[in-house]
Amino acid sequence: MSRNPLLEQVRSSFQRSRSLNAGPSLQPNRVISEIQNRLERELATAKEQAIATFEGLAIHTDLPSSSPSNSESSSDQKEEEEMAANEFMGDLDIPTIPASPSSILLPTAARNYELKSSHLNMLPSFYGLPNEDPLTHIKDIFNAVSSFPLTGVTEDQLRMRVFPYTLKDKAKYWLNSLKPSSLTTWGAIQKKFLEKYFSTQKTDMLRDKILLFAQQDDESFCEAWERFNGLLNQCPHHGIPLKLQMRMFYKGLTPSSHNIVTNFAGGSYKTKTPEETYELFEEIAMETQHTDTRGKRIAGGSNDSSSVQISKLEQKLDALLALNSRNPSKEVCSICETHDHPTISCPLGAAYPEFVQEQAKLVNSYNRGPINDPYSQSYNPGWRNHPNFLWRNTQNQANPSSLQRPQQS
Structure with missing residues (x-):
C-alpha cells in the first residue's frame, strides 16, 4: 500500500x-x-x-476546457488577427455587407414557401406618400394573404414573407434602412410600419373629426352615418367609448334628421342604451338609403348660402360700375389720324374742307336727336348720285347698243 x-x-x-x-x-x-x-x-x-x-x-x-470563455475569446482574437493581417488599403473603398442585410428575419418555413407571380400580382402597393393610408395597406395585406394556400406556414409567417414586396420607392428605402434582423415577428413589423407612416398628427386630426362631427348640407342620414363610421375605421385607436360616439353623431345631425330619429325611436332616444342607439341608427340608415330626404341647417346653412349669393351679386355690380366708369374713347381725326383733336379742330382742315363739313354735319345730326324721318341718321341724300349706289350699268354707257336685242332678219 x-x-x-x-x-x-x-x-x-x-x-x-x-x-x-x-x-x-x-x-x-x-x-x-x-x-x-x-x-x-x-x-x-x-x-x-x-x-x-x-x-x-x-x-x-477533446473535452471542454475548464475556462470556455477564455478559449472563445482566444479564438476570436486569432480571427481578428488573421483578418488584420489580410487587410489592404483598397478595402476602404469597398462597402461591407452584413451576412443578413434584410431587417426581417424569416423563419425556415416562410423561406421555403414558393411565391408565384399570381400571388405577387394580388399584393397591394405602398409608396410612402402623404395621401396614402397605412392602415388600409395592412388590411389589404390581410385580405390578400387569406386567399393564399397555407402549406406548412401560418398566415403571420406568410405576411412576413410578402411584406417587402408590397413596399415601393420611399417605403422600400425605409425598410432597407432598418437594423438587419431586427424584425422577427409580424406584430413587430406591423407596429414599426404604423409608427412610421401613421403619425400622431393624423391621429389627432381624425379624433377631432369624430368629436366635432356635423352633417353636411344636402347630406342624407344614410350618407352621414356612413361617413361617421368611415372616420371610426380610419382611426381604430381613437379611444372614444360607444356612448360618447352615439352622442357626438346625434349632436351633429340636422333638425330634420333629429325628427327622423325621434319618429323611429318612438320618442326620445335618451332612454336607450348605447348598443340600442347604435342599432337604431343602423335601422334608420337602412330605411332611408333609397330615399331623397335631405335636410338643411336652419342656423348656419341658409345664412351661409345667402351670404355667398350676396357676395356674387356685389361682384357683378362692381364689374358693371367699373365698365360704366371707364373714359369714353377719344375721337380719331380723319385727316391726321391722331387722338389729339377731332376732325373739326384739325389744323389741316383748311386744306380738306369737305372732310370738315361732313364731320360737322354728322355731329349736328347726332346732337339734334331723332326727327320724324326714321332714316335720318342712316341715310344721306347726298349719296344718291354715288356711282356705287346706281342701278344703271355705268360700265357699258359708252356702248349702249350692246344692250339692245338684235333685229330679226
Whole structure:
C-alpha cells in the first residue's frame, strides 16, 4: 500500500516538533507557524499540478476546457488577427455587407414557401406618400394573404414573407434602412410600419373629426352615418367609448334628421342604451338609403348660402360700375389720324374742307336727336348720285347698243 508523501512529510514534521518541544529552550509557537507555512506551500503546489494534469487530459480527449470563455475569446482574437493581417488599403473603398442585410428575419418555413407571380400580382402597393393610408395597406395585406394556400406556414409567417414586396420607392428605402434582423415577428413589423407612416398628427386630426362631427348640407342620414363610421375605421385607436360616439353623431345631425330619429325611436332616444342607439341608427340608415330626404341647417346653412349669393351679386355690380366708369374713347381725326383733336379742330382742315363739313354735319345730326324721318341718321341724300349706289350699268354707257336685242332678219 503506497503512502501519500505529503502526509508522510506532515507526520515527520510533527514528530520532529514533538522531539524539539521536549527541550526547554525551544518555542512551540514558532514551530507550529513554520509547519503551517510549509503545508500551505505544499497544497498550492499540488493544486497547480492537478489543474495542469486536467487540462492535458481535456486536450487529448477533446473535452471542454475548464475556462470556455477564455478559449472563445482566444479564438476570436486569432480571427481578428488573421483578418488584420489580410487587410489592404483598397478595402476602404469597398462597402461591407452584413451576412443578413434584410431587417426581417424569416423563419425556415416562410423561406421555403414558393411565391408565384399570381400571388405577387394580388399584393397591394405602398409608396410612402402623404395621401396614402397605412392602415388600409395592412388590411389589404390581410385580405390578400387569406386567399393564399397555407402549406406548412401560418398566415403571420406568410405576411412576413410578402411584406417587402408590397413596399415601393420611399417605403422600400425605409425598410432597407432598418437594423438587419431586427424584425422577427409580424406584430413587430406591423407596429414599426404604423409608427412610421401613421403619425400622431393624423391621429389627432381624425379624433377631432369624430368629436366635432356635423352633417353636411344636402347630406342624407344614410350618407352621414356612413361617413361617421368611415372616420371610426380610419382611426381604430381613437379611444372614444360607444356612448360618447352615439352622442357626438346625434349632436351633429340636422333638425330634420333629429325628427327622423325621434319618429323611429318612438320618442326620445335618451332612454336607450348605447348598443340600442347604435342599432337604431343602423335601422334608420337602412330605411332611408333609397330615399331623397335631405335636410338643411336652419342656423348656419341658409345664412351661409345667402351670404355667398350676396357676395356674387356685389361682384357683378362692381364689374358693371367699373365698365360704366371707364373714359369714353377719344375721337380719331380723319385727316391726321391722331387722338389729339377731332376732325373739326384739325389744323389741316383748311386744306380738306369737305372732310370738315361732313364731320360737322354728322355731329349736328347726332346732337339734334331723332326727327320724324326714321332714316335720318342712316341715310344721306347726298349719296344718291354715288356711282356705287346706281342701278344703271355705268360700265357699258359708252356702248349702249350692246344692250339692245338684235333685229330679226
